[in-house]
Amino acid sequence: MSASPRGAIFKTALIALVLTLLPLPAWVAIVRPEFLVLTVLYWSIQAPWSGGIGLGWFAGLLLDAFQGPVLGEHALAVALVAYLGVHEHQRIRTKPLLQQSLVVFAVLVLYEFVLFAVDGWSGHPLISPLRWVPAATGALIWPFMATVLSRSYRPRT
């Protein structure tokens, strides 16, 4: 068993954070997938023992620092995504990529719903159908991201 993929996790999470924050034209920013969330989900599924919920929580807190109306909002949502990934990793990992996309879509919709709910409760409601778009684009880009991420770390078994 090789060393844990922590190096690869941090590297890819950093790149994903940059992609998430990169200034883009407005319409691209609306369809931009949640790269960091997808990365957390990927590592929760592939390496549930070394990334997991803590990684998700910290990643979410970073997102909050940059763009959250309420601190802790993204932390909760991304931790939930990581938890689902860790809990179901054996069932998700064995599926073909296209079926994984469907699961990812469901998880991302849940993620957006947590943000939507917290936004509403905390008095910053954002009622726009466009806020659900990243869930769809995230699911569409999942096979591609999973392929790229799988190249970043190969466990020698």
Add this chain to the structure above:
Amino acid sequence: MAAFGTRSGSPRNRGGSAGFRFSLYALVSIVIMVLDQRLDWLERVRFALQAVTYPVEVVLNSPVTGWHWLQREFASRHALEGENRRLRARLHELEMRTLRVDALAAQNAALIGLRHSLPPVAERWLPADIVNIELGGLRQRILVDRGERNGVFRNQAVLDDYGVVGQTIHIGPWSAEVQLITDPDHDLPVQNERTGFRTIAVGTGDPDALALPYLPANADIRVGDVLVTSGLGGVFPSGYPVGRVTEVHPSAAQPLARVLVAPFAHLTTDREVMLLWFRQGNPASPLKLLGGQLTSGNPAVQPMPAPKPKAAPAACTPARAAQKPGVQPSGSAPAQTKPAGPLTGPRKP
């Protein structure tokens, strides 16, 4: 630390604790959220966070900045000449317009019963470059490169050359986050310039539109009406241009009209905005929310040597009426008579 697990731990052994760990993290998140909502001390944490995130934002935005710089450096002579001509024409236009402004301001001051001519409401302004405009997808926020070190404070008015842009919501040491007037969270007290009717303009999330959701269906508002800030709400001085009405859909079935406003400020193309400091005590400066303390009167709101004390109550009434829409001004009538007390006092001797 449990956060990143241990190398030897197998997922199967730790599977049972995943739910527990998630509950723990969720609990911490919720505590943070509640603290952030209810208490102000997390504002200090946000201050520190801004200090950390600001350099990252600057670096991330550097390709855009570099591109703008290249465009500027290699702009053709022809384009520069054209721009120069346009700017000169605009300068002339503005100069012509301001020729008589001083005289008019003095006349106006005399007309509203003030003996001395008024200083302008804006004390000073500070240009700030926009560092990042994509702070959160649909939320309309920008990050500017001025912060506490430049004296920027929370809920400060931000304008550009054309109109109201927004207000600062989070301050960092070297940066500040500005909430645009088109943010779905932003409410802007406005006044129709033609009729004087006051209402609230709410952001739609679309950088080209504000909505006036609280207008009754029979309100006198037309396409083309110009909206200015009303001076209520304690952030924006009165009289700054906000936008022009573009769509009015009165509906017989609904009690409220659907009205859209196009903001004057160039929210999508601005690269520089102005942070505004205004003079307290100027009649055009934003009224502070007095929280029901009007009964004791606030001398700062009263024009002291006014021979006709009408002006002050007139300024107070909308403030109270706006706090509770639908409440008749008569409800606050007893409150108005008291501030008049100190004014009538000197008349006795």
